[in-house]
Amino acid sequence: KGCKLVGCGSAVPTLSVSNDDLARIVDTSDEWISVRTGIRNRRVISGKDSLRNLAVEAARKALEMADVDPNDLDLILMCTSTPEDLFGGAPQVQRDLGCTKTPLAYDITAACSGFVLGLVSAACHIRGGGFRNVLVIGADGLSRFVDWSDRGTCILFGDAAGALLVQACDAEEDGLLSFDLHSDGEGGRHLSASIKDNETDDLLSSNGSLLDFPPKRSSYSCIQMNGKEVFRFAVRCVPQSIESALEKAGLTASSIDWLLLHQANQRIIDAVATRLEVPQEQVISNLANYGNTSAASIPLALDEAVRSGKVKPGHTIATAGFGAGLTWGSAIIRW
Numbered sequence: 001k002g003c004k005l006v007g008c009g010s011a012v013p014t015l016s017v018s019n020d021d022l023a024r025i026v027d028t029s030d031e032w033i034s035v036r037t038g039i040r041n042r043r044v045i046s047g048k049d050s051l052r053n054l055a056v057e058a059a060r061k062a063l064e065m066a067d068v069d070p071n072d073l074d075l076i077l078m079c080t081s082t083p084e085d086l087f088g089g090a091p092q093v094q095r096d097l098g099c100t101k102t103p104l105a106y107d108i109t110a111a112c113s114g115f116v117l118g119l120v121s122a123a124c125h126i127r128g129g130g131f132r133n134v135l136v137i138g139a140d141g142l143s144r145f146v147d148w149s150d151r152g153t154c155i156l157f158g159d160a161a162g163a164l165l166v167q168a169c170d171a172e173e174d175g176l177l178s179f180d181l182h183s184d185g186e187g188g189r190h191l192s193a194s195i196k197d198n199e200t201d202d203l204l205s206s207n208g209s210l211l212d213f214p215p216k217r218s219s220y221s222c223i224q225m226n227g228k229e230v231f232r233f234a235v236r237c238v239p240q241s242i243e244s245a246l247e248k249a250g251l252t253a254s255s256i257d258w259l260l261l262h263q264a265n266q267r268i269i270d271a272v273a274t275r276l277e278v279p280q281e282q283v284i285s286n287l288a289n290y291g292n293t294s295a296a297s298i299p300l301a302l303d304e305a306v307r308s309g310k311v312k313p314g315h316t317i318a319t320a321g322f323g324a325g326l327t328w329g330s331a332i333i334r335w
């Protein structure tokens, strides 16, 4: 059985924060940020915006493009590391979309690789589980977990949502040609936002001894990153993964129409393109406008490229996500 990509959509918050805005709160400059990262602006959730609303807006646009009714969805996968409820965001999106007949919605957490994992999971549900229409949403609000006094990280991230509708089809129309997925918990220490125990009053038992129970109330730390290690990991692992996925599809880098990587840093994108010998004109990048939007970056860039007419029906795209975990993975897709 095949899986067609039939619709995409995206949404970003209204508040735009430029490099000059950041230079007013930390010791940095537009020049430093643009040269080292390629980022000029990012959108940040504020006021009435919410991650859930962005996810719903992106989802509606994808459904509209595909001309599919929300109630014809069999599954909604929300790829996010920053749900607005610890227990997950997908069922709330299911409710807001009015999908009363959709049997299942759940979250996938894999940081910036989340969308590629979500896409592959959608295909598995279609090929093995008899599902017909699966909506994959990549949505993250990392600005809420950034230390805005740390110039090493706060310049990088933005918030957004993107969605892709995957539909069962005949094998010859297949839109997911191959994939290659990895994780490495050992390298996870280079990029994290881990749980921390907050101080609470010690509780004493009736005989006056200190109780270890109940546990301390917890929250999450801001993003901690060793930028150089993450950079090295990305430029080493991403080209290998794409090459492996291309080989599985019986293709080479010279036969793809577009290279669409997770939008983390322009220097990473350029280094991977050079390694694969993909010319700049075939590289999709919108990093300058949005920064690193984690699981949203691939569907956001894909949606812009489809709507602007760059990506046309039949085009082959090599896409790859990489980030915290560490996790990384590639998918060769056909629009």
Ligand code: ACO
Residues within 6 Å of the ligand: 027, 028, 029, 032, 033, 036, 037, 111, 112, 151, 152, 155, 156, 191, 225, 226, 227, 228, 230, 231, 264, 265, 292, 294, 322, 323, 324
């Ligand atoms: N403005 C000005 N100076 C800065 C800034 C800033 N925003 N940030 C760091 N510096 C300074 C440092 O303090 C350091 O100064 P020093 O030499 O006086 O000590 C100097 O610039 C060099 O710092 P480095 O951290 O070595 O800079 P580097 O060239 O490595 O660039 C960067 C940093 C842009 C973060 C780079 O390492 C990078 O892009 N790494 C990949 C990060 C990434 O993509 N992360 C997301 C992964 S996806 C995910 O899962 C979330």
